[in-house]
Amino acid sequence: MSDNNEFQKVTETASVTAFQQNPYGPNPADYLSNVQNFQLIDSTLREGEQFANSFFTTEKKIEIAKALDEFGVDYIELTSPVASEQSRKDCEAICQLGLNAKILTHIRCHMDDAKVAVETGVDGVDVVIGTSKFLRQYSHGKDMNYIAKSAIEVIEFVKSKGIEIRFSSEDSFRSDLVDLLNIYKTVSKIGVNRVGIADTVGCANPRQVYELVRTLKSVVSCDIECHFHNDTGCAIANAYTALEGGARLIDVCVLGIGERNGITPLGGLMARMIVAAPDYVKSKYKLHKLRDLENLVADSVEVNIPFNNPITGFCAFTHKAGIHAKAILANPSTYEILNPQDFGLTRYIHFANRLTGWNAIKSRVDQLNLHLTDEQVKEVTNKIKKLGDIRPLNIDDVDSIIKDYHIEVSTPSIAPQRDSPEVDSNIDINSDGPPLKKAKTAAK
Ligand SMILES: CC(=O)SCCNC(=O)CCNC(=O)[C@H](O)C(C)(C)COP(=O)(O)OP(=O)(O)OC[C@H]1O[C@@H](n2cnc3c(N)ncnc32)[C@H](O)[C@@H]1OP(=O)(O)O
Numbered sequence: 434m435s436d437n438n439e440f441q442k443v444t445e446t447a448s449v450t451a452f453q454q455n456p457y458g459p460n461p462a463d464y465l466s467n468v469q470n471f472q473l474i475d476s477t478l479r480e481g482e483q484f485a486n487s488f489f490t491t492e493k494k495i496e497i498a499k500a501l502d503e504f505g506v507d508y509i510e511l512t513s514p515v516a517s518e519q520s521r522k523d524c525e526a527i528c529q530l531g532l533n534a535k536i537l538t539h540i541r542c543h544m545d546d547a548k549v550a551v552e553t554g555v556d557g558v559d560v561v562i563g564t565s566k567f568l569r570q571y572s573h574g575k576d577m578n579y580i581a582k583s584a585i586e587v588i589e590f591v592k593s594k595g596i597e598i599r600f601s602s603e604d605s606f607r608s609d610l611v612d613l614l615n616i617y618k619t620v621s622k623i624g625v626n627r628v629g630i631a632d633t634v635g636c637a638n639p640r641q642v643y644e645l646v647r648t649l650k651s652v653v654s655c656d657i658e659c660h661f662h663n664d665t666g667c668a669i670a671n672a673y674t675a676l677e678g679g680a681r682l683i684d685v686c687v688l689g690i691g692e693r694n695g696i697t698p699l700g701g702l703m704a705r706m707i708v709a710a711p712d713y714v715k716s717k718y719k720l721h722k723l724r725d726l727e728n729l730v731a732d733s734v735e736v737n738i739p740f741n742n743p744i745t746g747f748c749a750f751t752h753k754a755g756i757h758a759k760a761i762l763a764n765p766s767t768y769e770i771l772n773p774q775d776f777g778l779t780r781y782i783h784f785a786n787r788l789t790g791w792n793a794i795k796s797r798v799d800q801l802n803l804h805l806t807d808e809q810v811k812e813v814t815n816k817i818k819k820l821g822d823i824r825p826l827n828i829d830d831v832d833s834i835i836k837d838y839h840i841e842v843s844t845p846s847i848a849p850q851r852d853s854p855e856v857d858s859n860i861d862i863n864s865d866g867p868p869l870k871k872a873k874t875a876a877k
């Protein structure tokens with residue numbers, strides 16, 4: 434008895450300690466969560482083709498499909514083969530590539546589309562139909578009975594061809610819950626591989642997502658896929674809470690491109706997931722390829738990588754303020770939740786500015802192989818700050834202030850006559866980090 438009590442005390446202490454370390458970490462009691470066991474459906478070549486700037490040639494689609502496959506996405510979703518003659522040919526061509534990722538195509542809930550889709554060689558078909566009153570009234574004009582009837586017909590047809598079938602309701606979060614659960618129950622019973630929830634207008638918040646996924650989980654026996662638009666900035670958070678609620682698959686696009694301002698971005702979701710499930714993410718996805726993949730898509734659709742993009746934004750691993758720089762030099766985990774090395778990237782300390790501190794400057798002095806006492810480093814830091822009060826600095830400014838000061842204190846008799854660098858309005862703003870980029874127009 435007393436042994437048992439001791440055991441209980443020890444385990445209680447352990448869980449209290451774990452909770453104190455990270456009270457917001459995953460809840461171990463959350464047995465439905467798929468945070469450690471999720472899959473990615475990349476839709477850059479479907480939803481991404483709906484981005485205002487997109488035009489993918491066949492060659493570009495193939496290049497992007499191969500790059501996605503190398504990155505390790507589980508599925509690649511392609512534009513409907515009924516969209517155009519070339520769309521169908523491109524779909525067939527990508528199916529012929531023999532990629533590891535499964536190839537899907539995305540169609541309306543209609544036999545005409547399904548008949549074309551199954552002939553392309555895809556591994557699966559994603560079927561969608563709007564269920565909200567807006568879409569039922571203004572898009573396709575069909576009621577829930579018609580939707581159920583056509584869904585059954587299409588699903589049974591695709592299944593008869595021996596390939597995967599997913600049924601999704603468009604605009605799920607503005608649909609009637611009873612309608613939704615009824616249609617999902619029906620399609621689950623006839624054996625779809627997945628059902629999908631789509632936040633088509635980006636109106637959902639994480640709490641609503643969690644609740645809908647949890648509710649849906651109790652009525653279907655298949656996997657749940659989720660698709661989140663980013664109109665109100667929740668696409669990554671919604672994807673994460675969907676997984677917490679028990680969804681298994683998330684739709685992503687490289688850089689989040691898609692209709693309007695797009696959907697959950699692949700890179701941003703990787704940033705979120707590597708924190709939650711580091712071993713799973715690092716073993717499954719080739720994170721070192723993320724930057725090249727994003728550059729490939731950014732070039733194809735003629736946009737820049739946003740400056741504040743998770744992971745690959747130009748300053749995502751650049752630390753500037755003196756307080757941050759000191760701690761980062763001592764231990765990068767102080768101000769970094771992501772490790773740039775996991776993505777094949779580098780960390781920078783931006784010390785050429787007036788917010789710098791003597792610890793950062795000391796590290797530069799050491800890099801330059803110069804020897805100054807701490808008091809001297811503090812003095813030279815003040816000189817750097819003085820110039821930094823007048824104009825933006827670059828690394829050469831800082832280096833020459835340090836070197837001049839070093840000469841001055843080492844051999845006072847031959848101290849240089851000139852002061853610190855003059856203000857020169859022609860000097861580019863530079864940094865001791867990655868090149869500072871000026872924003873280009875995002876869309877044509
Ligand atoms: C939320 C999303 O992103 S869903 C995916 C969007 N993807 C696409 O639209 C793919 C590209 N689209 C296209 O190339 C064309 O719209 C096509 C080929 C699919 C259809 O073209 P058209 O026949 O000229 O029709 P149009 O685009 O004007 O209107 C859509 C038609 O699909 C019907 N429809 C819309 N959604 C659905 C659906 N989920 N299931 C069945 N029918 C649907 C509409 O009722 C309308 O039919 P109508 O011609 O009888 O009015």
Ligand SMILES: O=C(O)CCC(=O)C(=O)O
Nearest residue numbers: 561601603629631633660
């Ligand atoms: O097929 C789906 O699940 C999503 C379709 C879509 O792009 C959307 O509803 O925004």
Ligand SMILES: [Zn+2]
Nearest residue numbers: 480633660691
């Ligand atoms: Zn969408």
